[in-house]
Amino acid sequence: MSTKKGILYGVSVGTGDPELITLKGVRILENAPIVAFPQGLRHKKGIAEGIIEGYLNPRQKKVPLCFPYTTDDLVLHQAWEKVAFEVYGYLMQGYDVAFACEGDISFFSTFTYLAQYVKMLDEQVVIQRIPGVSSPMVGASALQIPLTMQEEKVAILPAFYSVEELEKVLKTVDIVVLLKVHSVYSQVWQLLKDLDLLKFARVVERASFPDEKIYIDLTNLSSLKLSYFSLMIICQR
Amino acid sequence: MSTKKGILYGVSVGTGDPELITLKGVRILENAPIVAFPQGLRHKKGIAEGIIEGYLNPRQKKVPLCFPYTTDDLVLHQAWEKVAFEVYGYLMQGYDVAFACEGDISFFSTFTYLAQYVKMLDEQVVIQRIPGVSSPMVGASALQIPLTMQEEKVAILPAFYSVEELEKVLKTVDIVVLLKVHSVYSQVWQLLKDLDLLKFARVVERASFPDEKIYIDLTNLSSLKLSYFSLMIICQR
Missing domain, CATH: 3.30.950.10 (Tetrapyrrole methylase, C-terminal domain)
Incomplete structure (x- = not known):
């Protein structure tokens, strides 16, 4: 039996004030079975995570993803490969994944690398970007x-x-x-x-x-x- | 009897898709007794007007404002003076005015001139800008x-x-x-x-x-x- 692959959504969540997310962003976050976001530093809550937590429900799976703060190309490559592999696992099972990212999803966003590395795993994955406030x-x-x-x-x-x-x-x-x-x-x-x-x-x-x-x-x-x-x-x- | 002056809100409403407005933008539009927006050309509905109409209720007063498409400084000056005077009339009576503008309110926005000319009428007017998707x-x-x-x-x-x-x-x-x-x-x-x-x-x-x-x-x-x-x-x- 073949399962239809999930869609990967990049959701812009604004810069800090949780009210600066768009209606579209909230709708997609609320409906995604899997909600991913950049992991906070030193076990603290990340910015995007803090913005979206009020819009999520307990049945959704929350997936923090590690994007290291470094300029070391090899470390970055390995990290991006790892998060892409994890996200692709959910997509393969047919689950949509909404990735929440502070600011706008196209503007100096970690989503760029996640999307790029997921596409390297499977060119056919459907990716949708929801623009936001930057x-x-x-x-x-x-x-x-x-x-x-x-x-x-x-x-x-x-x-x-x-x-x-x-x-x-x-x-x-x-x-x-x-x-x-x-x-x-x-x-x-x-x-x-x-x-x-x-x-x-x-x-x-x-x-x-x-x-x-x-x-x-x-x-x-x-x-x-x-x-x-x-x-x-x-x-x- | 002195009436407290209303607040002038500049509300960014995004670029076209009505779902690309922020939650904050919708909240302020829904609660403003007066909702202003740039008048459409040739009696057609304006962009911002089209985006927000679904979020308004019949009790709110809708005020289309004329921002002419010209580079003639005198025509622009007179138009900006006129719209500022009209908006200031509502603020003076204590009504909050939400001005809806396509894109972001700080980014090549007609609101810039409305805000500037209202401030020339009365430096004390409180103005709040709600950023948006550009x-x-x-x-x-x-x-x-x-x-x-x-x-x-x-x-x-x-x-x-x-x-x-x-x-x-x-x-x-x-x-x-x-x-x-x-x-x-x-x-x-x-x-x-x-x-x-x-x-x-x-x-x-x-x-x-x-x-x-x-x-x-x-x-x-x-x-x-x-x-x-x-x-x-x-x-x-």
Whole structure:
């Protein structure tokens, strides 16, 4: 007897506030027999897990998946192979799997690797991505500013870039969003000071979480200690 | 007797599929006595209006607001002054107003001007922005690709740019999203052909609408006729 394979859903769950998930995301999470999510660090609850727990019921199987925080290619390859194999096991048995991921599912998301490695196991698996709310837009709303207007061009950079690269981007577009700015904050602050752009820069820490913090004036904040989910918006207007 | 002023909410309602609104957006729309939205063109229903109609009840007052499609500064100034004055009238009477806008409220949104002009009438008005799902992420999900991964830098450009500007941006970042690409499609196609980048370009028309269309291979599509809500994603990977 052949069983029809399950569908793998990538569900965007927003940036922190559980109400920032979409109706579609909730519907798919509620109906999936298997709900997977990135495992939290050091036995703590993960972000996506915290966002979705109120929408799940006790009959659903919850599957935490380990995505290690490393840049070691081999470790990552092995981890992605392992999570893909686990998820594929459920799909093979005919169960749909909803993978919940913070932010948007296409935007610097762990789902990218899960989907890629599941496809390597079986090209025929059906994958559906449910888009969601992502941090640059949530950050702009928190700061009460338009992220972009009229003819403005925007660039979004993850935390891996040199100060030279940032300077080049600042000359090319009007608005720059720096994700996970905590690790490079001091260098960025110095560059903005040198370019006389500090007045255009704002920081949001943990946007949409209950402990969200915003910093409007960075003039005297050369060495701000920020947590992991911090972004900077530089609006050259 | 003084009445407490109402709050002005900017509610992101997503790109087309009514299920891509957030739970928070729906809650605020359902509870607002006044629900405003951009008036449709030529007496047709507007996009945001079409998305939210199923979530409203007959007791709520629906207020279509005219945002003219023009680049004439004077016409725009007068229109924004008029809509701000109308909305402020409700706020003054103590009514909350929820303004529904397609996409994300901070991202090339008409709400920017409404909020700005209401603030000019009265700096004390409380404004809250509810972030939402925006077209670059919806487009990437429709195309079944990650928009960004690992260390990639992304730039998003509205339709107003020269081919020279686009070429510069393509050299600066890895991923480029062109919004409302219909008006410049032929020039962009030619540039990508000249740069041998056509193989990295994909187009989505009316992402998340029932009649969504995707174009994966543009090699033989030098003069594609696209509708207003079309975007191109150029992934140089």
